[in-house]
Amino acid sequence: MSFPFVRSEHAEPVAPALAAAVRDADLGLARGVVELAEPSPRWGEAFAALAAALLPTAPPEALALEHIGSTAVPGLPAKAILDVAVAEAPRADPGPVHDWLMSHGFLYRGEPGEQRPDRMYALELAPGLRLVNLHVVEHDGPLWRRYLAFRDHLRADAADREAYGSLKRRLAGRHPEDRLAYVAAKGAFIVPRHDPPGAGRVGTAAPRPPRTGS
Template sequence: MEYGPGARTVEVVDYDPAWPARFAAERALLAGVLPGASAIEHVGSTSVPGLCAKPTIDILAVVADVQDVRERTDALARHGYDYRPGSFPDDEQHLFFRKVADGRRTHHLHVVAVGSPLPEDYRLFRDYLRSDDEAAREYGRLKRALADRHAAERPRYIAEKSAFVDELMARARRRRAGGS
């Protein structure tokens, strides 16, 4: 998205079948920059076939020690990743990087330590949406409505989406536990 006052920062688009290939290319790049990563995975809406999304590839990297990554931010910066310290103020072990090209976010990189509960949450959410077409459609409808309403207000878009994400996570946990 373009940056600046009043700029549209939230745009939800139809699923793009090129997103998995874009992730695969970025995964190969990141494997060279984060050689100690135990996992580099495609997460978020762009990882769910058929789901509309902001056209930003969300990537999860699981590492032994996030401090090692903090010390290598220059290597990530050489590949276009801008470290955003403080993005998750309640979790100092969750590092966030964004990649921007031509004024648009292209990738988000979430780096967490082995042992963090976040990888399981990201996977559970992704896999639930991949397995439940109706939940994915509900989520897509909400995202489109919020993007229309809050195109220039990314924080508000995220905040209003959060309650439904929590609901979907509760459903996914019930399903995993054998409930309905």
């Protein structure tokens, strides 16, 4: 599926409540740089505030909002960029979700392809300083389930959480300016833990009622 959207470098002004959610939250990393920060309790607080700012105006096509990635796992070092997943209704027109995010000041960064598996948006309060990566995926589709399964696995498994943190530190030292190489090198660890044997639909989120958080 192709999307009729143009990759953007300049956004609308960031909505004040959204800016407040991510400001002074131990977030911010220059585009393309791989540098890990120590885990911060402010990351979870920032997601809660971001969700509160976004959800009241969410279109019906946006079924759920989840905090994913390493900043969603307490105790795990991470790039200081909040990863957020928006579940879009299957076969929905992508326009309403796109317009909703752009109106809040997000940048459109591109459609699924060789560099990314999802439709991606970004939030920056200063040009080039990334605070949020937002991933739009099909609700209850394979990618949505994998994002949640891996997050939930790391939250529950202390040994794997420690091992993944150590791996991330080694790879960040090896690829400090090559984000794609850093991401690719983590694959051997991540893929077997997307859906552990017998786990079924681990981490699947139910659709949210309109205008409430998940």
